[in-house]
Amino acid sequence: MTPSQPHPVLSFRDVHRVYGEGSGAVRALDGVTVDVEPSRFTAVMGPSGSGKSTFMNLAAGLDDPTSGEVWLAGQPLHAMDEDRRTRLRRDHVGFVFQAFNLVPTLTARENVVLPFELAGRRLTADDRARIDGLLESLGLLARAGHRPAALSGGQQQRVAIARALAIGPHVVIADEPTGNLDTRSSREVLSLMRTAADEYRQTILMVTHDPVAASYADRIIVIADGRIVGDHPGLAPAAIADLMVSLEVGAA
């Protein structure tokens, strides 16, 4: 690596993840080597069962590789005990899921503040300003005192994104974040993740099956049968759809 290149936020080195043993063993990841540079928005695509969730779980330190190395923010996730991994995850990873995963008894603002409490971090004036800025830029300030049930799906997902971004993680892991949203809310959420990468310098890793969603990314990694079979710069939705079709035709 030349000195001018940014250090990757996330590195996989010949990562294998095998579930089960013997004849029933499943090679969910089968020798994945990839670097993700900071401030990039990367979409992870591939057929069902190809290994995308496994890849994301390993990137977040939620699962262990069978062999190989996973580095997050310059630290060796693969070599850490669970306590250190949990701490690293709390400080450096934000999550956004298809199912929003907001705490129903907390208001929107309390949900956004939750990661700070889990990390035992007192909110500084800067933290509060950042949270207010996020809520405002997401059009949520007037709704900050509402509980999730009083918010639309798009608003709930925006709260989930604010929660993922608030603590300033190195990596935001988004698993089908637009899967439950209508077109307009999806666009808002995707634009927001684009902004998070461009302006907040955050690294976004998003699993999606949707070519339109993937077109917001500036890199598209394609996984099939546990291997990286494609690594593309940003593409238009039609080109991404063609890529997915060719993968399915190839597998048939």
Ligand SMILES: Nc1ncnc2c1ncn2[C@@H]1O[C@H](COP(=O)(O)OP(=O)(O)OP(=O)(O)O)[C@@H](O)[C@H]1O
């Ligand atoms: N805990 C587990 N035990 C056994 N096999 C597993 C486990 N988790 C995943 N697998 C298998 O590993 C392979 C990859 O699964 P993974 O969930 O990573 O795929 P995916 O690309 O995320 O799929 P989808 O798009 O359907 O969510 C699949 O064959 C799956 O059945």
